[in-house]
């Protein structure tokens with residue numbers, strides 16, 4: 001087993017980021033299913049309060065509560081949680097001070113008006129704090145006091161976070177710097193420290209989802225450098241929505257340069273008994289050279305992604321969109337590529 005494989009095996013918090021719309025939520029859900037296959041229990045967490053997971057699995061909106069959402073092959077199970085900073089704060093107050101009711105009162109009277117009053121760094125630490133607590137949680141752990149009992153096995157074999165996009169991910173995960181200014185001592189500081197030590201450990205990897213287009217690939221390259229500079233581990237690059245290739249490399253190269261053998265096409269089409277073989281052949285040649293140009297642009301983007309030197313997985317573009325069944329298919333593809 002290589003060092004990289006050992007690293008991958010130790011990862012228990014998978015943070016999934018990428019440019020908006022490239023498939024973060026889809027990939028996070030597929031990754032959770034793939035990791036649960038064979039009997040594991042995996043928690044899939046979303047932190048942006050958009051109910052993307054519920055939409056994807058076709059369920060009702062998720063509450064702030066971990067609940068089973070899908071079965072994985074081999075007796076595995078995926079649970080889901082839609083985390084929001086306000087609920088995380090209430091839970092946190094309850095856990096440390098037994099202040100559930102006080103928290104509810106605060107909310108009712110608007111004293112905790114998150115939209116306007118809570119510093120962004122504090123929201124982030126509440127959310128990363130929740131996810132990392134789930135990573136550390138053990139079966140025998142007592143909730144109140146929040147201390148690791150250490151004995152029992154982990155409640156979750158892995159936690160997958162459908163995280164903010166590349167533009168915000170480094171700041172989102174780099175909670176310590178922000179919170180240090182807000183709370184130098186005390187439980188909040190402690191909470192941030194614990195979150196940060198899990199985030200910075202070998203247990204956490206940040207994966208980047210991209211498609212084979214210029215902008216998302218650039219954001220991936222930049223995002224990887226940023227995460228690396230923040231002292232966090234970069235995991236894999238997952239190239240999503242990959243078009244299937246119809247032609248071999250040499251044929252594509254010629255076509256991209258504009259030399260499609262139209263004469264051969266015409267002869268082929270005539271042999272197949274087509275009436276307007278000439279016209280059809282020209283149309284096909286045109287389509288083929290467009291396809292070839294796109295393929296060559298994609299090859300250039302793959303070459304750029306090679307430079308970041310991280311493991312890469314690819315997922316196909318699915319014609320009919322993505323629902324619960326397609327997620328299993330994508331999970332299978334991830335497993336085939338050595339997840």
Ligand SMILES: Nc1ncnc2c1ncn2[C@@H]1O[C@H](COP(=O)(O)OP(=O)(O)OP(=O)(O)O)[C@@H](O)[C@H]1O
Pocket residue numbers: 018019020021022023024025026027052165240241242315316317318319321322
């Ligand atoms: N492999 C795929 N094949 C076909 N469609 C896909 C694939 N992956 C994602 N999609 C579709 O692309 C759209 C965007 O996917 P998704 O919501 O997962 O992206 P996202 O990065 O989470 O977006 P946002 O930035 O809005 O959170 C969805 O309609 C989804 O069904």
Ligand SMILES: [Mg+2]
Pocket residue numbers: 024025026052162
């Ligand atoms: Mg999403």
